Amino acid sequence: MNKTMKKRKNSNSxxxxxISVGMVLLSLVYVYPFVMVLLNSFKKKIYISRMPFALPDAKTCAGIANYQTGIARTDFPMAMLYSTMITVLSVLAILLFTSMCAWYLSRVRNRATRLLYRLFILSMVVPFQMVMFTLSKIANVLRLNTPIGIVPVYLGFGAGLAVFLFSGYMKSVPVAMEESAMIDGAKPLRVFFSVVLPILQPCFVSVGILQAMWIWNDYLLPYLVLDLKRYKTIPIAVQYLKGGYGSVDMGAMMAMLVLAILPIVVVYLVCQKYIVFGVMAGAVKG
Amino acid sequence: MERFIGKYWPVFVLPTLLAFAIGFLAPFGMGLYLSFCDFTTLSDAVFTGFDNYIRAFSDGGGGFLHSLWFTALFAVLSTATINVFGLSMALLLTRAIRGRDVFRTVLFLPNLIGGIVLGWLWQVIFNGILNPLGLTIVTNEWYGFWGLLLIMLWQQAGYMMIIYISGLSTIPEELSEAAGIDGASAWQTFWHVRLPMLRPSITICTFLTLTNGFKLFDQNLSLTNGMPSGRSELLALNIYNTFYGRSGWEGAGQAKAVVFCLIVVGIALLQLRLTQRGEVEA
Structure with missing residues (x-):
């Protein structure tokens, strides 16, 4: 037994x-697109489509000119601010309100709560195109076309997945603790915040990560809902670099792609454990 | 318990319910109704029965049938490639190899980047390869098709790998060892012991990749934007262009969206049945 264990764990076989060597090669292939975009962001635009795989040299190097034109044309810092604002506020709203809702739905079982739960599940599957026209009109009538106004829209459209994940997690949590807190005289809100919320912590990470990944990268919903003259998120700003007649300044595009990717890579490397955990936990329940 | 918190629903349920009504229930209900109406805004709808559905499938309907089978083929192929590759990576990266956490990190990374950004990024790569041959990514729809397939493989395999890794970790080592002692080859052990135990993960990943394939929009928009002349449009982009690219076709667009919705919900129901049957067996 000991011998087989040794053999199994031996990374030097x-x-x-x-396999290790093969994975190194594969990883290089995986990372190459990011390196390519980084290198091209420093090249003059005509050389980008002509020879995208060449390194920038004295003739083709554009310095940081692409970044300057790109930032000027997309107002990138503002897009970054709006993207951050919308993602943070929406995720916080989703975490707070849907966890409360899911607790109620899983502790109070009647016809209404079961129906609502089923509707939440339905909303998880329905493609956005089904509601995009009517949703954008309704949001417009209700003046939800600002970075704050879009938060309830995300809460509504993101509620399905969140309620589903929270409810799944709560099924495995025993009710005894909540009941004893109630017998001790705690009101429901207090029971929720001091007993249920701490238990839900891992689920908060999971739901938060999944929703943040979706909202940060979402293009069509904010494109249809926001007042685009005043507010653009990062994906919208990137897509806007494409002019009305299909002409694209590829230099500015490369620079903006780098700026769009960089913060994600940094956050990923810092919070990697949580992100991978969030995906795993979310998928097991999904 | 129920009696105790039952009357507190305005606190616990109402905020989410209101947002849900604005963000989903009302748009969904109205969308369903409008698919049977002629309209350009919400207030000028006139009931016309199944007209929109007939127009959606007609020859002038903007290539809906083409995009329907184009998308189905895409979804099936991308589901197969992503899952085979993702599972292979999971099997390799659960072995005791050096640097395996780094490899996992790298393979998962593309998942976090948005579709719009990825479409533009890969457009440069594909055109860089095709340009010397006098071609571009939009020369014909199949370049866009294979391009999208490759992007999705690169982007999603890492995500599925993570799910498969967590599935593999729940299989007791003793099972494979016992099979090995009984004389099973590595392949037999995988095929007859580990793969059947992975069934829940396979169901989840198949469902995720299949619906992601059907719903794909952003990468399609930024890589080819449906060019040449709408031939590389997947369903979601086809519906979007019917709504916002041609005035007077909003009704047909909504009808297409309902058909699209039925397909995706159908897949979801099928997956649910499969999962439940699997649970009964286990």
Whole structure:
């Protein structure tokens, strides 16, 4: 037994070494698109489509000119601010309100709560195109076309997945603690915040990560809902670089792609454990 | 318990319910109704029965049938490639190899980047390869098709890998060891012991990749924007262009959206049945 264990865990076996080498090559292929975009962001625009795989040299190098034109044309810092604002506020709203809602739905079982739960599940699956026209009109009538106004829209459209994940988690949580807190005289809100919320912590991470990934990268919903003359998120700003006649300044585009990717990579490297955990936990329940 | 918190629903449920009504229930109900109406805004709807559905499928309907099978083929192929590759990576990266956490990190990374950004990024790569041959990504729809397939494989395989890794970690080591002692080859052990145990993960990943394939929009928009002349439009983009690209066709667009919705919900129901049956067996 000991011998087989040793053999299994041995990272120096020939096969495992070969796999390691293969994975190094694959990782290089995986990272290459990011390197390519970074290198091209420093090249003059005509050289980008002509020879995208060449390194920038004295003739083709544009310095930081692409970044300057890109930032000027997209107002990138503002897009970054709006993207951050919308993502943070929407995720916080979703975490707070849907966890409360899910607790109620899983502790009070009657016809209305079961129906509502089913509707939440339905909303998880329905493609956005089904509601995009009517939703954008309704949001417009209700003046939800600002970075604050869009928060309830995200709460509504994101509620399905969140309620589903929270409810799934709550099924495995025993009610005894909540009941004893109530017998001790705590009101429901207090029971929720001091007993239920702490237990839900891992689920908060999972729901928060999944929703943040979706909202940060979402294009069509904010494109249709926001007042685009005043507010653009990062994906919208990137897509806006494409002019009305299909002409694109590829230099500015490369620079903005770098700026769009960079913060995500930094956040990923810092919070990697939580992100991977969030995906795993979310998928097991999904 | 129920009696105790039952009357507190305005606190616990109402905020989410209101947002849900604005963000989903009302748009969904109205969308369903409008698919049977002629309209250009919400207030000028006239009931016309199944007219929109007939127009959606007609020859002048903006290539809906083409995009329907184009999308179905895409979704099936991308589901197969992503899952085979993702599962293979999960099997390799659960072995005791050096640097395996780094490899996992790298393979997962593309998942976090948005579709619009990825479409533009890969457009440069594809055109860089095709330009010397006198071609571009929009020369014909199949370049866009294979391009999208590759982007989705690169982007989603890492996500599915993570799910498969967590599935593999729940299989007791003793099972594979016992099979090995009984004389099963590595392939037999995988095929007859580990793969059946992975069934829940396979169901989840198949469902996710299939619906992601059907719903794909952003990458399609930024990579080819449906060019040449709408031939590389997947369903979601086709519906979007019917709504916002041609005035007077909003009704047909909404009808297409309902058909699209039925397809995706149908897949979801099928997945649910499969999952439940699997649970009964286990």
């Amino acid at each position: 020939l096969l495992n070494r070969l």
